[in-house]
Amino acid sequence: MSGRTLEEAAREAATCTRCRLAQGRTQVVYGVGNPDAELMFLGEAPGYHEDRQGEPFVGAAGQLLNRLLAEIGIPREDVYINNVIMCRPPNNRDPFDDELEACRPWLDERIRLIDPRVIVTLGNWATRYVLGRQVSISRVRGQRFTWNGRTVIPTFHPAAILHGGGEASSQMTALRADFQEIRRALAEAPPPAPQEQLGRA
Ligand code: URA
Numbered sequence: 001m002s003g004r005t006l007e008e009a010a011r012e013a014a015t016c017t018r019c020r021l022a023q024g025r026t027q028v029v030y031g032v033g034n035p036d037a038e039l040m041f042l043g044e045a046p047g048y049h050e051d052r053q054g055e056p057f058v059g060a061a062g063q064l065l066n067r068l069l070a071e072i073g074i075p076r077e078d079v080y081i082n083n084v085i086m087c088r089p090p091n092n093r094d095p096f097d098d099e100l101e102a103c104r105p106w107l108d109e110r111i112r113l114i115d116p117r118v119i120v121t122l123g124n125w126a127t128r129y130v131l132g133r134q135v136s137i138s139r140v141r142g143q144r145f146t147w148n149g150r151t152v153i154p155t156f157h158p159a160a161i162l163h164g165g166g167e168a169s170s171q172m173t174a175l176r177a178d179f180q181e182i183r184r185a186l187a188e189a190p191p192p193a194p195q196e197q198l199g200r201a
Contacts, residue, residue, distance in 0.1 A: 019102035021087035031082030040116035045085035064158040123157030
């Protein structure tokens with residue numbers, strides 16, 4: 001898996017049969033966006049529309065994500081959007097542990113190749129993936145964590161707004177506040193490169 005480009009990795013992923021989800025999918029939903037993005041969004045798994053179109057976050061949750069991005073002045077094309085699972089689980093059920101494990105090398109590789117400075121985890125599954133433990137999203141949302149040298153900001157999954165309290169809910173207010181935190185994290189100067197830390201030219 002080492003030394004190849006994102007495009008090459010995506011081409012190989014398109015024929016992945018590492019777990020049972022390969023049987024029911026229309027296609028693999030690898031990820032979309034800027035391959036050099038500073039900001040990565042990590043969701044759960046493709047839904048009906050994503051499975052059909054081959055692109056993450058194109059349904060209703062994706063529309064809300066686009067709107068939140070526009071509110072902080074970031075075009076969707078500038079970021080990278082992907083999920084912890086590349087194939088749609090039947091009836092949008094939660095992913096099983098062995099499916100998450102089967103997909104993990106693909107995501108680890110994507111993160112390594114894109115090398116984002118900030119990763120926003122949308123909802124419980126993505127946050128659990130990064131923090132390595134079961135967490136309550138309402139407790140950790142909006143906080144900054146450091147993971148493999150990257151800043152991680154968990155927040156609510158946009159679908160939680162759509163299926164929950166809607167635009168007027170406290171969750172939506174929190175989600176908007178977390179997007180302001182994302183904007184601030186991106187505006188801060190990146191940490192110095194290792195050679196600068198050692199004082200070399
Ligand atoms: N929900 C997700 O977590 N990912 C998608 O791509 C779409 C909906």
